[in-house]
Amino acid sequence: MPEPSTAAVRPTPTGVIHDIGYQRYEGPRLGRRQVFGALYLHGLRTAFGFGRSAKAKIFPWLVVGIVTxxxxxxAAVRSQIGEPVATYAQFADAMSWLVIFFVAVVAPELVSRDLRSGVLPLYFSRPLPRSDYALAKLLALVTALWLLLGGPQLLMFLGAAFTTKQGMRGVWNELLDLLPGLLYAGLWAVVFASVGLLVASLTGKRAFAAGGVVAVFLMTTPIVGVLSILPSRAANELAGLASPSTLVQGVGIWSLGDLLVEGDPGEMMIGGFGPVYALAAVLLVAGATALLLARYRKVAS
Known part of the structure; x- marks a missing residue:
């Protein structure tokens, strides 16, 4: 008896299309500028722990509380004695050691977490240039550091403006002192953010990144001390180039003068090398930024 053909016993394929409610997106399509802005705002929020656990807020706001x-x-002492205890630029110098530790904690949060968790391919799968990611993170850290130093300076200004005995003339003079202080705070922010973020971007482990940032800023200080005691006067005056902190201070001494130091600079003499310090600061920021961009061009997507 002949067997039935295969076609006769094979079941006829059937299928059903279910409408589960997906709809085509018809809203506005945002571009590169909005993506950059979103990354920047997210980085700025991350720097101060917004949108994260209470534990992540402890250190940033502890530093903010101390400088405030x-x-x-x-400001209170000035209102009592009638004269400033420290200028705005001197305040930024005095708080620089706190800025170092702030960068050491915040920079790894901005970049090392993304490296370790492997989310960078998700970022770069969108129309987001790699340079935009790095620059948005850098700008967020610069802004956070500038707010960290500039916010307390504004409080000092308000205290001085409300207690001045010279009326509007005193307020105007105080404003003229504040503006260089804010610019000097911006210099601290740009130098520290560019160097700190570059170091943090080299590893996905936050502990290693934090240790590297602290090492770069603090371990270079003894080099300055060694160079400053050499018998060569030129070596003494150029010693500050060996550390980012003393480099910024050298630029401040050259550009701000009496607003930063009274009379003789004392421990740190820069002689006539002020323009050299300024050029070195520009090259340091430019070099660190270029290396940061090169780092993200090599990150696997």
């Missing part, structure tokens, strides 16, 4: 208390104390 110092600024309030300086």
């Amino acid at each position: 208390l110092v600024a309030v104390a300086l």
